[in-house]
Amino acid sequence: MSLLTKTMSLAAAAAMAVTLLSSASFAEDGTGQQLYPLFTYRTGPYAPSFIPFGAGNIDYLRYINEVEGGVDGVKILVQECETAYTIERGIECYERYKNGYNGALTASIYPHSSGLDVALTDKARIDKIPIVSPGGGQNIATDGRVFPYQYPLVFDxxxxxxxxxxxxxxxxxxxxxxxxxxxxxxxxxxxxxxxxxxxxxxxxxxxxxxxxxxxxxxxxxxxxxxxxxxxxxxxxxxxxxxxxxxxxxxxxxxxxxxxxxxxxxxxxxxxxxxxxxxxxxxxxxxxxxxVFPPGTNYGILKTLKADILDKGKSDLKDNSKFGTVYYNYGVIEAITFVEALRTGHKKFGNRPLTAAEGQWALENLDIDQKRIAELGAEGLISPLKTSIDNHKGETIAAKIIQWNGQSWDTRTDWIKADASLFADVIKAKAAAYAKEKGIEPRVATN
Amino acid sequence: MSYFLETLVSGLFAGVMYSLVAIGFVLIYKASGVFNFAQGAMLLFAALTFVTLIEKGMPFALAFIVTSLVMVAMAILIEWLVLRPLRNRDPLTLFMATSGLSYVIEGFAQLLMGMDVHMLDLGIPDVAVQVGGIYVSQFDIIASLIALTLVATLAITFNKTRMGISLRAVASDTLAAQSIGIRLPVIWRIVWSVAGIVALVAGLVWGSRQGVQYSLSLVTLKALPVLIIGGFSSIPGAIAGGLLVGATEALADIYIGPLVNGSVSTWFAYILAVGFLQIRPAGLFGDREIERV
Missing domain, CATH: 3.40.50.2300 (Response regulator)
Structure with a gap:
């Protein structure tokens, strides 16, 4: 072994030891906090999508923690877990955080992958962990009587x-x-x-x-x-x-x-x-x-710019990504997480929620037009009301946007889908799934 | 009939694009008997370097020259840090080393130049022109001319120059070549440099069409059946294999795809490759290995 090779090996070993020691000694105590396991894919072919998406998520939660003092006083502990957009690594992340982290409780998990959402269906049912996939969940899971732990929120x-x-x-x-x-x-x-x-x-x-x-x-x-x-x-x-x-x-x-x-x-x-x-x-x-309209001309985006971006606290390395489709998607997703916690706090008190309480909150979400205005998200999100019967949300809507060579222009207002059109087909599919898996559908109580 | 012809021609042009990627593999395999798993990563690295320089305002020609020099520097580093310590090892060991190298290059490229998707405009219009009653992409025609020029240059270099003859000697018998004074490290550096420049050309052509992004490294998957069919050690084989794969997968998608309610081109090329392995294990133009037992 040459001197150079030896030196490089020693340097690598030393760097690894320092990394391990520092991560061990600085592991944050999460007692009294709500865990947000952030499944990332900062590496791999889909990383360009995740980077602004993750930043939107983190920036909004940072704003909630640092400016609003947490959700009703409960701080959110963000723990990243890299999946590289692969299902096997995603399952590892799920296993790592399904029961919380260092005292912080897990109320729900956002897998950030349609494939992983499907792969976790059976595990989540056994572990009783809500799996939330805004815009990328399984349409069949709209029927929450058969899929108590899957939430294909917002869109399908x-x-x-x-x-x-x-x-x-x-x-x-x-x-x-x-x-x-x-x-x-x-x-x-x-x-x-x-x-x-x-x-x-x-x-x-x-x-x-x-x-x-x-x-x-x-x-x-x-x-x-x-x-x-x-x-x-x-x-x-x-x-x-x-x-x-x-x-x-x-x-x-x-x-x-x-x-x-x-x-x-x-x-x-x-x-x-x-x-x-x-x-x-x-x-x-x-x-x-x-479903995640781009732009910065929304109240919440202006607030994030003033309180996070302009103060150098954003997760974005490239500020030109602020207000892009994926950044706003991250903000919208974080809003659904925070609003579910607020819903749960009204019933269970202002404290970190368990997975069972998180499930209840996700089934009783009601982000109406008034609340959207309070959030400064008018035009950014459409109303979202869930129930045991409907894990997706009663009103599904999207806008049509058009590329002008540099950025997107919004061409339409929200176009609402007629939920009744496919409702019977989805119910029948869910019933067939329940029969195949031997699941006894719950009775809707809300 | 014109639809059939149009599909066939577009498939042939797609095949030329595959060949561009396959040539990089062939060069390294010819010189060292190693299947360079890192060729896709080199392609990504070259295209990312080029587009980053262009975005910083460097003129096209200068960016090409600087990127080529970067690829030469990378080849020297690879030879020094990876290949030299593994000299005279089993080809499988070298293959595994290139496999690790691909992750290092991909990670380094992203660390240095970021994860963004970049637009690359080579100034070649990507519009259809009518040739003999069928529509052909102007971009495809120019990409094919680039591939032909590249093949002709490589053929002349390998057949008519002292360096080319040395390379062929190493490919034919490494130990005998070394015994007559051919320095293996020098040959490896040259071949990896040329493969790097070929990767740059392929990266520019592919990057111009799909944007320069991480998934560029995946185009090498298309080169595998091309190499099996054409032969790992033949540049004309890479061209022939590419044309065959491009044409058959295009026709299969149109005429077989609807019968199975899905796209067949991904696996059809591999079926073809497996068929060739049964009949001609060395490929159409590859060297057949004869071993004394």
Missing amino acids: YWSEAQIIVDYIAQQAGGYDKLKGLKIATLYHDSGYGRDTIEPLGILSKKYGFEDIQIPVPHPGEQQQTQWQQIRRANADWVFLRGWGVMTPVAIKTAARVGFPANRIIGDIWSGSEDDARPAGAAANGYLAVS
Whole structure:
């Protein structure tokens, strides 16, 4: 072994020892605090999405702790756990924090991955830990009688399909004008991507448009043949259900085959700045569904700027990400966490909540228009009211945004999905799941 | 028929893009018998360095030269820190070392240049032009010309220059080459440098289409079946393999995909590769290894 190699090995060992010692001696006492296990993916291919998203989360919770003195006086202890967006590491993080940390209690866990949400379904039922996935949960788990511990809050892909069709009907001049239109869905060939096949089939029968489904294999770095199919089919609109690199490649390939960007509507995971910007000029006019509207002109964003960003306390390294789609998504998610705690405090008192109390709080959330105004989140979030019967929220809504070459412009107000349209199908699916798993559905009491 | 032709042609062009990535692997395999698992990470590192320099206002040509020099420096470091201590070890050991190296390069690239997604505009219009009644992307045509130029340059370098002949000697018999005075470390540095510059070219072409981001390193997955089909030690093989993979996966997606209600291109190329392994284990143009027993 050369002298250099020896020196480097010793230096590495010393660095590791210092890191271990420092983490051991500075582990924070969490007694009297509420744990927020923050599942991160700061590494890996999806890190560009997480960094502003995580910062939005952390900045809002930092504001609550440092400016408001905690949630009703209860401080939140944020503990990061890196999953690299992999399910196995996500499960490790879940196991590490499901029972709290150093005295801080766990009321709920946000896995930050649709795949992990699914993977935790059985474990969470056994451990009785609420799993919350705003915008990325399982639609079937809307039925809280069968899924007591899953919370697909705020949004789901079936409602998204409905909102897309509603928007196209608006543009066409009415639902009767949908007849004969061709709507192609270009989807990421995964469970997430395939989730809109069924609702679009139902909607196509209802309104008479032609439903064309085209899969794109992961990761989606080549899509020439798919777009040739779209051009050949003479599609009028494309619903782009991408993820990661698939979106900019789709937009660029569409331009190459001459399909107009303003006839492509991306889904919520195809509608961030990092989805549109890499496509360059080809993305001008590109549309997307937004449940997490971008922008800084919201009361809560102005407050965060003054109290966190401008004081150098933000988790953002690059302040230009402030107010982007993913940053605001993080803020919205943190709001749902904090508001659930407030709901629980009203019933159980101002103290850290247990998982069982967290479950109750999540089933009794009611963020109405008045509360949204108090939060300074008007236009940023739509009302959210949950119950045992409905773990998603009674009103599901999204806006349509359009890329102007530099940033997103909001094109519509909230478009509300008609919850009754798929309610029976979802209930039937949940009932079938309950039968298969031998689950006795709860009786709704709220 | 024109739809079939259009699909075929677009698949062939996609295949050229795969070949660009595969050539980097071939170069290193030819010189050292090592499958360089870090080629994707090198591609990401090169493209990220280039786009970072461009964003800092450096002119295109200068950014290309500086990035090439960075890749040469990286090759020298790899040879010194990773390859030299493992000289004369089993190829599997070297493969594992390159596997670890890929994580180091990816992590270092992100630590140094961040995780952002960057737009890369090479100034090549990505629009369709009509050639003989079918639509072909102008970008694809230029990318193919770049690939052909690269292959021609490499072929001339390896066949007509002293360095190329030394490299072929090392590839043919390392010990015999060393016994006549060819210095293995020098050859490795040169080959890794050239592979780094090839990675830069591939990274620019791919990055221009999908944005420069972490997932660029995953395009190497597309190169694997290309290498199996074309042969690990042949540059023309990488081109032929790329064309074959590109064309068949495009046609399979259109004509077989609907029969199975899903996309088949991801695994179809591997099915093809497994088929080739059964018939021609060394690939179309690869060197068949004959061992005395």
